[in-house]
Amino acid sequence: MKLLYSSASPYSSKVRMAAHHAGIAIESEKVVTSDDPALLIDNNPLGKIPTLVIGNGQSVYDSVAINRHLDRLSGGKLYPADAEAGLRADVLEALGDGIADCLLAIQYEHRMRPPEKVYQGWIDKQWTKAGRALDALNANPPAFGETLTAGDFALAATLGYLALRFPGPWEEGRANLLNWIAEFEKRFPAWTELKPLAS
Numbered sequence: 524m525k526l527l528y529s530s531a532s533p534y535s536s537k538v539r540m541a542a543h544h545a546g547i548a549i550e551s552e553k554v555v556t557s558d559d560p561a562l563l564i565d566n567n568p569l570g571k572i573p574t575l576v577i578g579n580g581q582s583v584y585d586s587v588a589i590n591r592h593l594d595r596l597s598g599g600k601l602y603p604a605d606a607e608a609g610l611r612a613d614v615l616e617a618l619g620d621g622i623a624d625c626l627l628a629i630q631y632e633h634r635m636r637p638p639e640k641v642y643q644g645w646i647d648k649q650w651t652k653a654g655r656a657l658d659a660l661n662a663n664p665p666a667f668g669e670t671l672t673a674g675d676f677a678l679a680a681t682l683g684y685l686a687l688r689f690p691g692p693w694e695e696g697r698a699n700l701l702n703w704i705a706e707f708e709k710r711f712p713a714w715t716e717l718k719p720l721a722s
């Protein structure tokens with residue numbers, strides 16, 4: 524199995540952490556999505572990362588499908604079997620990924636458009652969504668279970684991406700989230716090497 528990824532990508536960080544936690548060894552290869560490399564396009568027509576190439580002409584995307592695949596391979600190490608805990612993990616993963624979607628939309632607005640065409644209204648809208656979600660999480664920080672879940676990895680990856688690309692103001696008034704990530708790091712020491720990093 525080979526994971527196509529980039530080191531800054533929050534969704535890539537999420538699945539790399541999940542694979543590590545699940546004890547599944549995967550070979551990883553960095554790709555630059557903006558170059559549309561054949562290796563990526565041939566395995567994912569959407570040209571997005573992460574993409575997991577699993578052999579026999581098969582590949583898996585997006586990051587939730589990859590996590591679900593890793594969960595099946597590991598006998599359930601990423602999503603709790605208990606209905607309530609499983610639902611909490613699913614929704615936390617959706618929220619973590621959803622914040623990342625907003626942050627990526629802001630990044631691409633700056634990266635893909637000439638400066639005179641950047642639309643501030645769109646950026647503000649994305650910040651409002653991300654800020655609301657961060658406030659909700661800060662007001663009600665997710666409790667850690669006995670073992671980490673795909674939801675925990677999604678939130679950690681997104682907080683890591685915020686720290687990397689939008690350092691500073693998001694932390695103000697969100698001490699519970701800073702405590703959450705500090706506790707996560709204690710439970711998952713590989714965070715240092717698998718969190719979103721500048722390439």
Ligand SMILES: N[C@@H](CCC(=O)N[C@@H](CS)C(=O)NCC(=O)O)C(=O)O
Nearest residue numbers: 532533534556571572573585586587
């Ligand atoms: N919903 C997807 C989002 C993946 C995604 O948007 N990845 C970004 C990098 S962080 C990407 O591939 N961007 C390149 C593009 O959209 O062309 C997932 O969870 O895997």
